[in-house]
Amino acid sequence: MTSQLNVDTIVDKAGSGGTNVKVANTSTYVSNGGGATQNTVQSLAKSFYRYHQSSDNLQNTLNVSSVSDTSAGVFVCTYSNNFQSSDDVTIVSAMHSSTGGRTAQATALTSSNYGGRGFNGTTATDLTYGFASFGDLA
Secondary structure (H helix, E strand, O other), X not given: OOOOOOOOOOOOOOOOOOOOOOOXXXXXXXXXXXXXXXXXXXXXXXXXXXXXXXXXXXXXXXXXXXXXXXXXXXEEEEEOOOEOOOOOEEEEEEEOOOOOOEEXXXXXXXXXXXXXXXXXXXXXXXXXXXXXXXXXXX
């Protein structure tokens, strides 16, 4: 027999409003239409950030300990918590205020860090990047 718990708000024992909810890796969520389920933990980004390379400014981070600017258009991001393997999926976008053929790519993926490169056409150039990584943490 299955059980169901219906609540509006979950709070800590003291009633202060803070909550620590732990979700097992086997938990699932149900789609809005109810016809599909998916693993909750597998679906979450395990790392993300926004990086302005020209000013070496790191913003809005999750699971990022540092970013090292190694040369024009080239940098390395180090995770705070390693991934299980280098088979994680990293999505990158390049943002720039001017028009043109700006592209970005993630390179040299390992379980503890990965590199990134930005280009204006075929010329390496500092850009503003948005990254998100998905996979299993170690």
